[in-house]
Amino acid sequence: MRQTLQRLGLLLACACASLTAYAAPPPVAATPADAAPTEAQRMQWFADAKFGIFIHYGIYAVDGIDESWSFFDGYVSYDHYMQQLKGFTAANYHPQAWADLIRESGARYAVLTAKHHDGVALWDTRQGLNVVKDTPARRDLVGPFVQALRKDGIKVGLYFSLIDWSYKDYPGFTRAESRYDAMADPARWARFVKYYQGQLRDLSQRYNPDLYWFDGDWEHGAEAWHARQDREMLLARNPMAIINSRLAGYGDYATPEQGVPITPPPQKYWELCMTMNNSWGWQPNDHHFKSANQLIRILADTIGMGGNLLLDIGPRADGAIPGQEVDTLREIGRWTHKNAEAIYGTQAGIPRDYYAGSSTLSKDGSTLYLFVDGRPGGPVLVKGLMNRVLHARVVGNGTTLDTQVVGKPYWSKVPGLLYITVPPAALDPEVTVLALTLDGPAQLFHDEVKPIESN
Ligand code: GLC
Numbered sequence: 001m002r003q004t005l006q007r008l009g010l011l012l013a014c015a016c017a018s019l020t021a022y023a024a025p026p027p028v029a030a031t032p033a034d035a036a037p038t039e040a041q042r043m044q045w046f047a048d049a050k051f052g053i054f055i056h057y058g059i060y061a062v063d064g065i066d067e068s069w070s071f072f073d074g075y076v077s078y079d080h081y082m083q084q085l086k087g088f089t090a091a092n093y094h095p096q097a098w099a100d101l102i103r104e105s106g107a108r109y110a111v112l113t114a115k116h117h118d119g120v121a122l123w124d125t126r127q128g129l130n131v132v133k134d135t136p137a138r139r140d141l142v143g144p145f146v147q148a149l150r151k152d153g154i155k156v157g158l159y160f161s162l163i164d165w166s167y168k169d170y171p172g173f174t175r176a177e178s179r180y181d182a183m184a185d186p187a188r189w190a191r192f193v194k195y196y197q198g199q200l201r202d203l204s205q206r207y208n209p210d211l212y213w214f215d216g217d218w219e220h221g222a223e224a225w226h227a228r229q230d231r232e233m234l235l236a237r238n239p240m241a242i243i244n245s246r247l248a249g250y251g252d253y254a255t256p257e258q259g260v261p262i263t264p265p266p267q268k269y270w271e272l273c274m275t276m277n278n279s280w281g282w283q284p285n286d287h288h289f290k291s292a293n294q295l296i297r298i299l300a301d302t303i304g305m306g307g308n309l310l311l312d313i314g315p316r317a318d319g320a321i322p323g324q325e326v327d328t329l330r331e332i333g334r335w336t337h338k339n340a341e342a343i344y345g346t347q348a349g350i351p352r353d354y355y356a357g358s359s360t361l362s363k364d365g366s367t368l369y370l371f372v373d374g375r376p377g378g379p380v381l382v383k384g385l386m387n388r389v390l391h392a393r394v395v396g397n398g399t400t401l402d403t404q405v406v407g408k409p410y411w412s413k414v415p416g417l418l419y420i421t422v423p424p425a426a427l428d429p430e431v432t433v434l435a436l437t438l439d440g441p442a443q444l445f446h447d448e449v450k451p452i453e454s455n
Contacts (some may be wrong), residue, residue, distance in 0.1 A: 036235075036239055037239055037240055039252070041240075042239075042240055042241075042242060042252070043242065043252060043253070043269055045155060045210070046109070046155075046211070046242050046253070046269065046308065047269060047308075048344055049107075049108035049109050049155065049308060049344065050108070050299075050302075050303045050308050050309070050343050050346075051105075051106055051107045051299060051303075051308065051311070051343070052109040052110060052111060052157065052271070052308060052309070052310045052311070053102045053109075053110045053111070053310070053311055053312075053329075054110075054111050054159075054213075054273055054280075054310045054311065055098070055110060055111065055112045055113065055313055055314075055315065056113050056116070056280040056314050057112065057113055057122065057141070057281070057314070057315045057319070058088075058113055058116050058122070058281060059081075059082075059084040059085055059087075059088045059118070059120050059131075059317070060081075060084065060116075060118070060281045061088075061282040061315065061316055061317040062084035062087035062088055062317040063076075063084055063087075064281075064282055064283045064284045065081075065283065066279070066281070066283075067113075067117075067118070067280055068116050068117035068118040068161075069117070072117065072165055072172075072175055073174075073175055074174060074175060074176060078173075081118070085120070085129070085134050086135070086136070087136075087317060088131060088135040088136065088137055088317050089135075089137055089317065089318055090131070090137035090139065090317075090318060091318045091319065092316075092318040092319045092320045093137070093139075093141060093144075093318070093319030094319065095141075095144040095145040095148040096148040096151070098110075098148065098315075098321065099148035099149045099151065099152045099154060100148075100152060101321065101329055101330075102149070102152070102154055103152045103154060104329065104330060104333045105329040105330070105332050105333040105336065106332060106333050106337055106340070106343070107154070107311070108155060108344065109155035109156070109157055109210070109211065110149055110154055110155075110157060111157030111158065111159050111211065111213045111310060112142065112145055112157070112158060112159060113159040113161075114158040114159055114160055114203060115159075115164070115199070116159075116161050116215075117163045117164070117165050117215070118165060118166060119161075119164040119165060119167055119170075120135075122141040122142050123140045123141065123142040123143065123202075123203070123206070125202065126202070127195055127198070127199075128164065128166070128167055128195065128199065129166055142158065142203075142206075142207060143206065143207065146207045146209070155210040155211065156207065156210050156211070157209055157210065157212070157213050158203055158207065158209045158211070158212060158213065159213040159214075159215060160200060160203065160212060160213070161214075161215045161216045162196065162214060162215070162216045162217055162219070162220075162225055162246075162247075163215075163216030163219050164192075164195075164196060167192060167195060167196075169188050169189070169191045169192040169195065170192050171189070171192075182224060189224070193224075193225070193226055197226065197233070200230060200234070201233060201237075204233070204234055204238065204241075205237065208237065208238055209238075209241065210238075210241060210242065211243075211244070212234060212241060212242070212244065212247075213244045213246075214243065214244055214247040214251065215246050216246070217247055217248040220248075221248060222248035222249050222250065225247075225248055227247050227248040227249065227250040228250055230250065231247060231250040244271070245267075253267065253268075253269035253270055253271055254267040254269070254270040254271070255270070255271055255272075255273060256270065256273075257272075257273050258273070258274055258275070259272075260274075260301055260302065261305060261307070264305035264306055264307070264348065265305075265307070270306075270307045271307060271309070271310050272298075272302050272307055272308070272309050272310065274309065274310070274311055275312045275314075276289055276290060276311065276312060276313060276325055276328060277289045277290070279314060280314060281314040282314040282315060282316050282317070282322060283314070289324055291328075292327075292328045292331035292332055292335075293430050293431075295311065295328065295332055296331075296332060296335050296430045296431050297358075297371075297430075297431060299332070299336075299343075300358040300371040300431055301358050303343060303346065303348075303358070304348060304349045304357075304360055304371065305358075306347060306348030311332075313325045335428070335430055335431065338395070338396035338397075338428070339395050339431075339433045340396075341369075341395060341435070342360055342369035342371075342435065343360070345362075346360035346362060346363065346369065347360065347361050347362075347363060348360065348361070349361055349368065349369065350368065350382075350385075350442060350444060353383070353384070354382060354383050354384045354385065354444055355370055355381075355382050355383070357370060357372060357373065359371060364441065365438075365440075365441030365442050366437070366438045366439075366440055366441050366442070367435055367436065367437055367438065368382075368436040368438060368442055369433055369435055369436075370420075370434040371431050371432075371433055372422065372427075372431065372433070372434060373431055374431075375424070375427060376422060379404075379419035379421045380419070380421075380422060381417060381418070381419055381420075382417075382418040382436075383417055383418070384415060384444050384446075385415055385418055385438075385442065385443075385444065385445070386415050386443040386444060386445055387438035387440060387442060387443055388438070388439040389418065389437070389438060389439075390437045390438065390439055391436075391437040392436050392437070393434070393435050394422065394426045394432060394433070394434060394435075395434065395435050396428075396433070397426050399423065401420050401421060401422060401426075401434065402421045403418060403419065403420050403421075403436075404418075404421075405417065405418050405419075406419065413445070414445065415445050420434060420436075422434065
């Protein structure tokens with residue numbers, strides 16, 4: 001929200017996929033055992049996963065107020081905010097139930113806030129505030145969750161805030177008050193860097209996550225943070241680890257926040273992070289929940305543009321996930337399981353000039369998946385598809401569909417209009433997915449200036 005300006009840059013440019021390049025890229029050559037993995041090898045599982053769950057769990061759930069920002073922005077005093085430490089019990093923290101729910105939703109990875117800007121870590125850090133030493137929870141809340149995720153075959157992501165507004169050697173404290181100027185006191189700043197890098201090293205050594213989700217890089221530059229060093233340290237520990245963009249230019253993928261992009265972001269890899277209501281953490285007064293239908297459509301939209309969706313949940317202070325969030329995740333799960341083949345391991349679909357909705361393509365480009373919202377008013381239309389459709393069906397349902405091509409004179413290269421009739425009984429209550437098996441990788445027609453004369 002507050003960093004919209006910095007992040008807007010991610011969304012401004014529009015790069016449409018090259019219109020005919022829907023065949024699979026050449027297989028990634030195996031690298032010798034001692035060579036670092038290629039970007040494509042490292043990013044493969046992430047690109048295939050499409051859907052992840054973000055978890056904002058922290059002391060801010062005790063009063064149900066904004067995570068960290070509530071004291072930074074002066075809505076409550078720092079002392080008032082930190083009173084919440086006393087109420088953070090984690091008495092109903094059941095990491096396996098979290099992991100099982102995440103699996104049920106169809107998400108293939110999860111990202112837990114190991115430390116937010118308030119500096120309260122969810123594991124037993126040597127220095128700084130943490131829930132083991134400073135709250136009645138008195139236990140590590142990262143390790144058991146990491147274990148539970150791994151048991152369920154879900155990739156592990158840990159959120160780590162570079163900013164630590166609580167630490168004595170961190171310059172920033174609140175919007176109105178800072179401790180000191182990092183440039184003017186490099187020795188003190190160096191102490192902070194040593195502290196936070198120690199925590200990061202500890203996280204990597206204890207839990208070895210598959211993904212690091214940094215946040216807060218906007219308060220200092222790459223050099224001051226020693227961002228390159230962070231990246232090198234984490235990749236030395238795990239050469240396959242993935243790092244999000246918020247490490248001052250040393251990340252692997254872009255992280256647009258809250259706003260569904262209208263056109264695909266220019267970066268090859270990206271992930272839209274989004275709250276279920278308007279809050280990252282649990283806030284009992286925030287009833288602005290998106291419906292399962294809206295979220296399914298957002299997921300379809302996002303993957304149709306080649307991105308991932310990281311959908312946030314906010315457990316209560318005791319660790320229970322609010323009922324409404326559980327219900328929504330289950331509803332999403334019904335849909336993701338039914339339509340798995342159109343979601344996981346796919347690539348961005350065809351531009352909306354060709355199909356007026358979201359779509360994806362199988363890795364080899366020869367199956368086109370069309371996402372149909374609600375109840376279509378008539379046959380579904382695809383324009384400019386050069387391929388022959390060998391078979392059309394409803395995903396997760398098996399119904400074979402009738403297709404018809406009109407407006408294709410035998411002497412013209414124009415492929416005509418492809419109509420697909422979907423019987424109402426085959427419709428999904430949320431979003432129906434149609435699969436078109438093509439005679440090869442999808443190829444799209446480009447308008448020529450003089451359609452008649454050129455034929
Ligand atoms: C913003 C907020 C932070 C939240 C994050 C999630 O950076 O500052 O509170 O955790 O978004 O993307």
